[in-house]
Amino acid sequence: MRIAVPPWLLYTLLGSLLVVALYLAVAVGRAPLALLDTLQAAIGGEDNVATLVLTELRLPRALLGLLVGASLGLCGAALQGLLHNPLAEPGIIGVSGCAALGAVLAFYTGMAAAIPLALPAAGVLGAFIAVALVYALAGRQASTLAIILAGVALNAAAGAMTALVLNLAESPFAFLEIIFWQMGSLADRSWAHVGVALPFMLLGWVLILSVRRDLAALSLGEETAASLGVNLSWVRFAVIAGSAAAVGSAVAVSGVIGFVGLVVPHLLRPLVGYDPGRLLPASALAGAVLVLFADVAVRLVPTGVELKLGVLTALIGAPFFLYLIFRLRRELT
Amino acid sequence: MTLVAANINVEFGLQAVLSGVDFAVSRGEVVGLIGPNGAGKSTLLQALAGLHPATLASVSVDGNTLLTMRIRERARTIAFLRQNTRVHWPLAAGQVAALGRYPHGGAGSDDERVQSAMKRVEVLALRDQPMSTLSAGEQMRVHIARALAVEAPYLLADEPVAALDPYHQLECMELLRREAQAGTGVVVVLHDLLLAARFCDWLVLLDHGRIAATGLPHEVLHGDALQAVYGIDVIRQRHDGQEFVLPWRRRTR
Numbered sequence: 001m002r003i004a005v006p007p008w009l010l011y012t013l014l015g016s017l018l019v020v021a022l023y024l025a026v027a028v029g030r031a032p033l034a035l036l037d038t039l040q041a042a043i044g045g046e047d048n049v050a051t052l053v054l055t056e057l058r059l060p061r062a063l064l065g066l067l068v069g070a071s072l073g074l075c076g077a078a079l080q081g082l083l084h085n086p087l088a089e090p091g092i093i094g095v096s097g098c099a100a101l102g103a104v105l106a107f108y109t110g111m112a113a114a115i116p117l118a119l120p121a122a123g124v125l126g127a128f129i130a131v132a133l134v135y136a137l138a139g140r141q142a143s144t145l146a147i148i149l150a151g152v153a154l155n156a157a158a159g160a161m162t163a164l165v166l167n168l169a170e171s172p173f174a175f176l177e178i179i180f181w182q183m184g185s186l187a188d189r190s191w192a193h194v195g196v197a198l199p200f201m202l203l204g205w206v207l208i209l210s211v212r213r214d215l216a217a218l219s220l221g222e223e224t225a226a227s228l229g230v231n232l233s234w235v236r237f238a239v240i241a242g243s244a245a246a247v248g249s250a251v252a253v254s255g256v257i258g259f260v261g262l263v264v265p266h267l268l269r270p271l272v273g274y275d276p277g278r279l280l281p282a283s284a285l286a287g288a289v290l291v292l293f294a295d296v297a298v299r300l301v302p303t304g305v306e307l308k309l310g311v312l313t314a315l316i317g318a319p320f321f322l323y324l325i326f327r328l329r330r331e332l333t
Numbered sequence: 334m335t336l337v338a339a340n341i342n343v344e345f346g347l348q349a350v351l352s353g354v355d356f357a358v359s360r361g362e363v364v365g366l367i368g369p370n371g372a373g374k375s376t377l378l379q380a381l382a383g384l385h386p387a388t389l390a391s392v393s394v395d396g397n398t399l400l401t402m403r404i405r406e407r408a409r410t411i412a413f414l415r416q417n418t419r420v421h422w423p424l425a426a427g428q429v430a431a432l433g434r435y436p437h438g439g440a441g442s443d444d445e446r447v448q449s450a451m452k453r454v455e456v457l458a459l460r461d462q463p464m465s466t467l468s469a470g471e472q473m474r475v476h477i478a479r480a481l482a483v484e485a486p487y488l489l490a491d492e493p494v495a496a497l498d499p500y501h502q503l504e505c506m507e508l509l510r511r512e513a514q515a516g517t518g519v520v521v522v523l524h525d526l527l528l529a530a531r532f533c534d535w536l537v538l539l540d541h542g543r544i545a546a547t548g549l550p551h552e553v554l555h556g557d558a559l560q561a562v563y564g565i566d567v568i569r570q571r572h573d574g575q576e577f578v579l580p581w582r583r584r585t586r
């Protein structure tokens with residue numbers, strides 16, 4: 001089945017979708033907004049409720065949605081390419097779990113309430129500790145299988161620690177806050193969140209995009225790739241550290257938004273001719289589109305309490321995951 | 334114009350896989366690497382390709398050891414075709430062959446070179462077909478095209494004919510011969526002693542990680558060495574002035 005579309009068409013399509021998604025992300029919300037007028041007023045330096053809603057709520061939320069979605073899509077595609085596994089996603093190397101644990105600890109110790117940036121900083125720190133631990137567990141050679149096993153162990157440990165923190169949380173308020181935060185959301189995020197996440201995300205994107213041709217060579221297996229001149233340990237490091245930086249900071253500012261990194265590369269793969277290298281930029285764009293649309297959807301669903309973004313992506317993603325396993329099983333037997 | 338390995342030692346844990354192996358291949362010749370399962374043929378080929386970090390200093394091309402070469406430069410010098418290459422995504426044949434240009438960093442004339450390599454193994458028509466829909470023989474030829482697309486002065490192939498029918502085995506060996514005539518130094522791991530005798534300039538017989546015999550095919554393929562190393566009796570024959578052996582029965586030990 002060859003349905004590869006020419007790159008210019010694919011990027012025009014994804015680009016247009018992104019513009020539509022960004023427009024909706026800024027235009028849709030509880031408070032109705034005359035977008036053009038408000039934008040003009042904001043540029044003109046006026047300060048009223050409408051311009052504040054636009055510049056301090058909608059814009060940072062939309063931008064964060066774009067950054068988080070792009071990071072999740074990009075890292076999912078890169079990890080699937082590195083690990084040769086279509087079921088891999090950013091969580092698999094323990095990065096999400098440890099970033100979440102870091103953030104939860106920030107809640108628990110009260111740092112999150114005391115210092116506004118302590119929460120995302122703790123998340124990023126957790127992600128980098130995860131990378132260090134994965135390498136310590138997997139050893140100097142760090143084979144692909146060892147990395148996956150280390151990630152599984154790390155996820156289990158981070159989950160247990162998170163449960164312990166919840167168990168020991170004395171105030172029910174902190175408990176609820178942690179639970180809600182873990183569900184993943186972009187609501188009420190500010191420019192400060194964008195400022196914290198952006199540098200780490202850019203670092204991660206650059207690292208990962210720099211090895212996109214190596215990922216294509218890796219589709220022939222590690223030995224053949226090495227014989228073609230791929231520096232395997234550098235590629236592994238670039239993908240894992242890059243994912244830690246990008247996904248770690250994404251989790252740190254938005255909580256856990258699952259399945260985007262799994263689903264997006266899957267949908268895009270046939271469109272780029274299954275090339276793991278070409279998949280990367282396309283997945284980043286599509287990840288941004290998906291998260292932005294999902295974030296618009298949670299604002300439109302008429303529930304009493306706003307639906308959490310992570311809950312929505314999980315509701316869409318879980319059945320897709322099941323379908324994938326079903327299809328893979330059929331291919332394997 | 335020679336790829337030389339001097340005193341290669343490889344250990345996996347406490348097990349010595351190769352001990353004190355010397356090897357050389359010059360451009361323009363086909364060297365056959367034969368020996369029983371587990372003799373260390375694949376390991377030697379990997380070492381020659383620079384895939385064992387510990388032996389990089391013992392392998393050299395025209396006097397420069399692999400240790401002093403940049404990794405891409407090494408990849409442009411030595412093309413390597415492993416046994417049973419698995420393609421992890423449903424890539425098309427043309428995409429797989431094009432990966433042979435990776436060591437060159439993706440220059441403009443790549444398309445022509447990939448097409449020329451695919452034409453030489455007659456898989457150009459399969460360019461847009463997914464690898465998974467091709468027969469084992471067609472897949473092998475695409476992988477050979479990938480290795481040819483590197484356009485390296487040395488080509489190492491690990492049992493390239495294992496999955497092929499007799500027609501394509503002969504085709505593959507003739508192709509390696511032609512590449513050698515065009516100036517490539519070819520090292521090929523073979524189990525088929527008949528093909529080894531027919532198509533190789535030199536043979537190296539490995540046994541338990543050591544060189545048991547080396548020389549012209551008729552020198553290496555004499556009965557005593559094969560009896561000792563493979564534990565088989567062979568029938569020696571001559572056809573068109575060429576000597577060859579047929580494995581006939583196991584020797585009772």
